[in-house]
Amino acid sequence: MTTGAPVLLVLDLVGVFAFALNGALTALRGARLDVVGVVTLGMITALGGGIIRDVLLGDLPPATFQDWRYLAVAAGGGLLVAVAARHVERLATPITVLDAAGLGLFAVTGTGKALDLGLGPAQAVILGAVTGVGGGTLRDVLVRRVPSVLSSGLYAVPALIAATATAIVVELGVESVGTAIGAAVLCFLVRMAGVRFDLHVPGPRAAPGWTPDDG
Secondary structure (H helix, E strand, O other): OOOOOHHHHHHHHHHHHHHHHHHHHHHHHHOOOOHHHHHHHHHHHHHHHHHHHHHHHOOOOOHHHOOHHHHHHHHHHHHHHHHOHHHHHHHHHHHHHHHHHHHHHHHHHHHHHHHHOOOOHHHHHHHHHHHHHHHHHHHHHHOOOOOHHHHOOOOHHHHHHHHHHHHHHHHOOOOOHHHHHHHHHHHHHHHHHHHHHOOOOOOOOOOOOOOHHHO
């Protein structure tokens, strides 16, 4: 259940690349940043969740800084957007698909790492979800907008589902590369259903006569 398995490592790096593209595109669409800013935002989106996880786990330095491939792939994704923005912009749908895949992989690998280091299932699920959504949250904070994980359609929920599925199979002692990929696929399907059908987590019921402007 770790990224050391070759298949999971490859998929993990694909997720990093997709998140880097997504973060860099956000910089182009919503913030007027230079090339350095675009690449930086892409890297933060791709790597932020894993760094937060490792800091919380006390696993220092974070895995991102122990394996040069993560930094290289993240920087490559951000740089690709910066130098070929006009062409990459047309790939919004494929990037959304890859982003959903990366979300699932990160939730799975984050949960697996937390369990490997001795955390309980509940704590591991939380850290798995943080791994998946942390980078996007940092991205949104940096461009001064409400984090999408708090305001948009199904995003945190699919990550929690994948993390929970991972914790369950590990506790049952039946974990494998296949079950890890299965949990990631489950996250992917839920996330893409949310995108396709514009599904959202229900909001709180406001008191009669209350409006958001009332403070």
